[in-house]
Amino acid sequence: MVTFILIALAFTALYYAIDERRRSGNKGLTRLAWIQVGGIFGQALLGGVTVLTKLNPLPVAGHFLLSLALIAGALALVSKSRPQEEFAPVRSELGRLNSLLIFLAAAVVTVGTLVTGSGPHAGDASAKRFPFDPRTVSFLHADLVIAFAGVALALWLALRLTHSDARLIGSAQLVIVFILVQGAIGYTQYFTKLPEALVALHLVGTDAVWISTWLLHARIRRAGVASASV
Numbered sequence: 321m322v323t324f325i326l327i328a329l330a331f332t333a334l335y336y337a338i339d340e341r342r343r344s345g346n347k348g349l350t351r352l353a354w355i356q357v358g359g360i361f362g363q364a365l366l367g368g369v370t371v372l373t374k375l376n377p378l379p380v381a382g383h384f385l386l387s388l389a390l391i392a393g394a395l396a397l398v399s400k401s402r403p404q405e406e407f408a409p410v411r412s413e414l415g416r417l418n419s420l421l422i423f424l425a426a427a428v429v430t431v432g433t434l435v436t437g438s439g440p441h442a443g444d445a446s447a448k449r450f451p452f453d454p455r456t457v458s459f460l461h462a463d464l465v466i467a468f469a470g471v472a473l474a475l476w477l478a479l480r481l482t483h484s485d486a487r488l489i490g491s492a493q494l495v496i497v498f499i500l501v502q503g504a505i506g507y508t509q510y511f512t513k514l515p516e517a518l519v520a521l522h523l524v525g526t527d528a529v530w531i532s533t534w535l536l537h538a539r540i541r542r543a544g545v546a547s548a549s550v
Contacts, residue, residue: 377437
């Protein structure tokens with residue numbers, strides 16, 4: 321039922337993107353809008369596969385990861401459709417940290433799906449699970465989260481030490497806050513034997529971390545890097 325609403329919104333966005341292209345020649349909005357339309361139909365097909373395979377963890381994980389990709393695309397669409405924010409260029413080292421941060425964010429959520437797919441919450445007692453030791457993949461996931469948090473902290477400190485735009489520093493702070501909250505939820509659910517409510521809350525937290533990280537990533541990319549480092 322929610323998919324029908326998303327399809328309507330995606331086609332509405334596509335209509336306005338095409339209209340904007342006619343008026344200004346901006347092709348970027350149209351491409352991003354088509355990605356939303358195609359991605360939502362892709363989600364519907366993948367959802368059907370998930371049902372037909374009786375909640376096999378592989379399409380379930382793919383369904384979730386495609387959702388995160390669509391969120392990133394939607395953020396890019398919203399960003400490009402609004403007046404562009406102006407930021408002073410940052411040092412090249414910060415640009416590299418920014419790229420590493422988004423890579424680690426993707427790694428964290430990908431391994432997170434392996435943790436969930438190896439655990440007990442499949443929606444059905446007879447559903448197939450990944451053939452991984454839940455404890456081992458949980459530790460791998462936690463290690464990646466620690467690395468992710470470390471890079472986010474390093475990026476925040478570097479932004480402060482180089483007197484970067486306060487909006488960039490604030491975006492980095494928000495990422496760190498969400499990582500800490502999400503980490504607390506993750507450790508709590510692990511040591512309390514994965515209560516369903518905390519698992520659901522952890523999924524919501526994943527979205528918050530992902531969105532805040534992508535917003536920071538987009539802002540630093542928009543700022544660009546200085547031609548030379550001091």
